Amino acid sequence: MKPAELYYKEKDKVRCLACAHKCLISEGRRGICKVRENVNGELILLVYGKVVSSNVDPIEKKPLYHFLKGSKSFSIGTVGCNFRCDFCQNWDISQASKQGFIGGRDVTPRGIVEEAIRAGCRSISYTYNEPVVFIEFVRDVARIAKDKGLKNIMVTNGYWSQEVFNYIYRYIDAVNIDLKGNEKFYNKYCGGNQKPVLDTIKRCYEAGIHIEITTLVIPGLNDKKEDFEFIAKFLVSLDKNIPWHISRFFPMYKMTKSRITPEETLEEAEKIGKKYLNYVYLGNI
Numbered sequence: 001m002k003p004a005e006l007y008y009k010e011k012d013k014v015r016c017l018a019c020a021h022k023c024l025i026s027e028g029r030r031g032i033c034k035v036r037e038n039v040n041g042e043l044i045l046l047v048y049g050k051v052v053s054s055n056v057d058p059i060e061k062k063p064l065y066h067f068l069k070g071s072k073s074f075s076i077g078t079v080g081c082n083f084r085c086d087f088c089q090n091w092d093i094s095q096a097s098k099q100g101f102i103g104g105r106d107v108t109p110r111g112i113v114e115e116a117i118r119a120g121c122r123s124i125s126y127t128y129n130e131p132v133v134f135i136e137f138v139r140d141v142a143r144i145a146k147d148k149g150l151k152n153i154m155v156t157n158g159y160w161s162q163e164v165f166n167y168i169y170r171y172i173d174a175v176n177i178d179l180k181g182n183e184k185f186y187n188k189y190c191g192g193n194q195k196p197v198l199d200t201i202k203r204c205y206e207a208g209i210h211i212e213i214t215t216l217v218i219p220g221l222n223d224k225k226e227d228f229e230f231i232a233k234f235l236v237s238l239d240k241n242i243p244w245h246i247s248r249f250f251p252m253y254k255m256t257k258s259r260i261t262p263e264e265t266l267e268e269a270e271k272i273g274k275k276y277l278n279y280v281y282l283g284n285i
């Protein structure tokens with residue numbers, strides 16, 4: 001547990017600024033992610049230094065195909081997420097805090113960097129759950145990692161506030177941001193909105209952070225031609241060299257009765273993507 005930095009006091013409550021929800025949190029309550037709590041008028045990050053998953057992964061698994069190719073990335077995550085996606089592939093950790101679970105291996109920022117160096121990694125990835133919910137820990141690790149010559153990567157849903165972007169962008173070298181679907185999709189299946197995600201993509205791009213985008217294509221939910229056209233056109237409006245990863249869905253979490261994405265759908269998305277973008281990849285196939 002550690003006091004959070006990204007918040008301000010508002011009367012007898014606290015306003016968290018770590019993501020676009022900007023939760024207003026009463027005494028003794030937690031925000032939507034359930035890992036940031038108002039304790040005696042201070043916002044506390046309950047998962048500071050509590051790593052629930054850590055692995056040495058190929059960087060291509062993030063996925064990042066155009067950054068430190070062929071290298072290993074030390075990947076960490078905590079419990080908690082600001083979304084509640086019905087199709088979450090890491091729901092056992094991302095939604096655990098909503099069931100009241102706060103836990104993980106106790107680590108220090110310096111300890112994480114030492115583990116990464118010992119494992120021969122060239123970067124640290126903040127991934128598995130949404131890293132902005134534990135952003136103060138991300139920043140403390142990232143500062144030390146940067147000093148030691150490691151790169152920092154966020155794998156994120158992009159549901160950031162302007163404040164969290166300002167807080168972290170100097171330390172981050174690369175991001176993989178999910179662009180999941182249209183506004184209705186974000187409302188219904190994730191518990192958020194599309195616009196803050198588009199804003200994060202633009203901000204990261206304009207700040208010169210290496211950026212790749214992932215879309216998980218779920219049959220019947222975000223698999224129309226116009227869904228693919230929208231994403232490809234949005235990305236090309238920034239840069240036709242932004243890589244787009246189109247990922248196949250397998251039934252998961254609250255969507256165990258859904259179908260696996262048909263190959264023809266993925267091929268159609270790829271075809272549309274390639275009309276606009278130089279780098280389109282199919283994943284999970």
Ligand code: SF4
Nearest residue numbers: 016019022023031033
């Ligand atoms: S990180 Fe987002 S969801 Fe969590 S408390 Fe802060 S504003 Fe709310």
Ligand code: SF4
Nearest residue numbers: 081083085088094157
């Ligand atoms: S944003 Fe990612 S980690 Fe969070 S619930 Fe959605 S799919 Fe899971």
